[in-house]
Amino acid sequence: MSSPATLPISNQADSQPPIATPAFRSFLNRLSTTIRHTFSQRRPFSELLDRSAFSRPDSLSDAASRIKKNYTYFRVNYLSLLTLTLALSLLTHPFSLIILLTLLASWCFLYLFKDTNSPLVIMGREFSDRETLGVLLVATVVVVFLTSVGSLLISGVLIGMGVVCLHGAFRVPEDLFLDDQEAGSQGFLSFLGGAASSAAAAAAPVVATRV
Helix, strand or coil: CCCCCCCCCCCCCCCCCHHHCHHHHHHHHHHHHHHHHHHCCCCCHHHHCCHHHECCCCCHHHHHHHHHHHHHHHHHHHHHHHHHHHHHHHHCCHHHHHHHHHHHHHHHHHHHCCCCCCCEEECCEEECHHHHHHHHHHHHHHHHHHCHHHHHHHHHHHHHHHHHHHHHHHECHHHCCCHHHHCCCCCCCCCHHHHHHHHHHHHHHHHHCCC
């Protein structure tokens, strides 16, 4: 009597989608932890919008000094305002937002968190990691420099920076306690370093194995 035919068993671990890979989950966990830690250090918005603390600066040097001190104290709040301004700029241009999200998703699922054992195949042609990286870099340059996405991002950042600078110049910082923050200040927008370094740490091992 012949033995029954053995049915092939697919390895689900090898075919799991990119969004379920450990690298992608680690990236999301680190990013979420960094965001929660960062925003736990924000100042009450009642201090940010205290009308009694606003006055016109006496000179440009006085305005620059106020901006530096207020940034040291309100840097997380300023990051929130900058992010909100950028988000509103993108939401008012849904087509550019869709293009940007598509580009980010392409980087995540086609390169950064793609299973190295599963080559990318499009229309019967297999693409190596270097070829995929080259196509993504070209697509990024085209999207950022040859479409409205790049100008939209720049304008959103500039508007946000303008709002931050205006608030910092007119907010009198004498009532703020700056001693413990002065040591941690490393320059304007240094508060972005925490999130950026965490995201880079999560993605670096994946990129290193592909280059």
